[in-house]
Amino acid sequence: MQFSKLKLNGFKSFVDPTDLIIADGLTGVVGPNGCGKSNLLEALRWVMGETRPKAMRGGGMEDVIFAGTATRPARNFAEVSLTIDNSDRLAPSGFNDSDTLDVVRRITRDAGSAFKANTKDVRARDIQMLFADASTGSHSPALVRQGQIAELINAKPKARRRILEEAAGISGLYQRRHEAELKLKGTETNLSRVEDVVEQLA
Ligand code: ATP
Numbered sequence: 001m002q003f004s005k006l007k008l009n010g011f012k013s014f015v016d017p018t019d020l021i022i023a024d025g026l027t028g029v030v031g032p033n034g035c036g037k038s039n040l041l042e043a044l045r046w047v048m049g050e051t052r053p054k055a056m057r058g059g060g061m062e063d064v065i066f067a068g069t070a071t072r073p074a075r076n077f078a079e080v081s082l083t084i085d086n087s088d089r090l091a092p093s094g095f096n097d098s099d100t101l102d103v104v105r106r107i108t109r110d111a112g113s114a115f116k117a118n119t120k121d122v123r124a125r126d127i128q129m130l131f132a133d134a135s136t137g138s139h140s141p142a143l144v145r146q147g148q149i150a151e152l153i154n155a156k157p158k159a160r161r162r163i164l165e166e167a168a169g170i171s172g173l174y175q176r177r178h179e180a181e182l183k184l185k186g187t188e189t190n191l192s193r194v195e196d197v198v199e200q201l202a
Contacts, residue, residue, distance in 0.1 A: 001090060001134040003044075004100070005083035010075035011046070012039040015066040041143055047080040047105045048140075049115075049128035062109055079106040095130060103127060132172035139166055 003022045008014040013036045020040070029037045042056050046064060053061050068074030084091070084101040091101050095117055105127075107113035115127050131140075152163070165171050 001131075002085040003082060004085045005081075006040070006043060006047075007081040007083075008040075008043050008079075010066045010078040011043050011080050012036065012064055012066065012078075014039065014043070015072060015075060038146065041145070043080045044082070045143060047082045047103055048131045049105075049124050051124070061107060061113065065107060065109060077106060077108040079104065081105075090134070092130065092133060094126075103130075129172050129175070132166075132175065133169060139171070142167075 002024070005022060006020045007017065008020075009017045029040055031037055038057075042050075042064070046056060050056065051061075053059060053063060056064055058064060065078040066072075066075040081102055081104040084103065085099070086096060086101045087099045089096045095101055098118060102116075102118055104116040105113055106116075113124075115122050115124055117127070117130075152160070155163075162171075165174070
C-alpha cells in the first residue's frame with residue numbers, strides 16, 4: 001500500500017490547506033522545534049482511524065482542530081485526507097474500483113468525526129480494517145513516536161507480542177474474532193430466549 005499524498009486543513013498547527021506529496025522511498029521531515037513534525041505523524045494516525053485523544057496529545061478528539069493564535073481565530077473543523085496508490089488493486093473489495101483511494105476524515109466541533117473513502121461515507125471500522133489488513137494503521141509500529149523506543153525496550157512480553165502481530169498484519173483478525181464472538185454470544189442468548197418461549201407455549 002503506497003501513500004502518495006497527505007492533505008491537511010485546520011488540523012492542529014496546519015490551519016491553512018497544506019498538501020504533502022509522498023514520493024517513493026524514504027521520506028524525511030526536518031524543521032525546528034515546534035514547527036509541526038509530530039503533528040504530521042499524528043495526522044497520518046488520525047486519518048487511519050486513531051480513536052484515542054491521548055495518542056494525539058489531546059484531552060479530547062476536538063483538540064486536533066486548530067485552536068487559534070493571537071492573530072488567527074480558531075477553526076470549526078479539521079480535515080485530513082490520505083491518497084493511496086491503488087493501481088495494483090490491492091485494497092480490499094469495496095475499495096478497489098479505482099487507481100487511487102482517497103480516505104478523508106473530518107471532525108466538526110460538537111458533531112464528532114466522519115470518514116469518507118472516494119467520496120462515499122464509510123464507517124471508522126472499515127477504515128481501521130483497511131489499514132490493519134495492510135500491516136499499517138494508527139497503531140502501526142512503522143510510525144515511531146518520540147520516546148517510543150525507550151517504551152519498547154521496557155515493554156512487557158505481551159505488549160511486545162502485540163507489536164509483532166501488528167507488523168505481521170494479523171491484528172485485524174483479532175478484531176474480527178472479537179466481533180464474531182460477540183455475535184455468537186448474542187445468538188446464544190436469543191436461542192435460549194426462544195427455548196423459554198417454546199417451553200411456555202408447550
Ligand atoms: P519538536 O521537534 O519539539 O518535537 P515538532 O516539530 O514535532 O516539535 P509539533 O509537536 O508537531 O512540533 O507541533 C507543536 C506545535 O503545534 C505547537 O506550536 C503547538 O502550539 C501547535 N499545536 C498543537 N495543537 C494545536 C492546535 N489544536 N491548534 C493550534 N496549534 C496547535
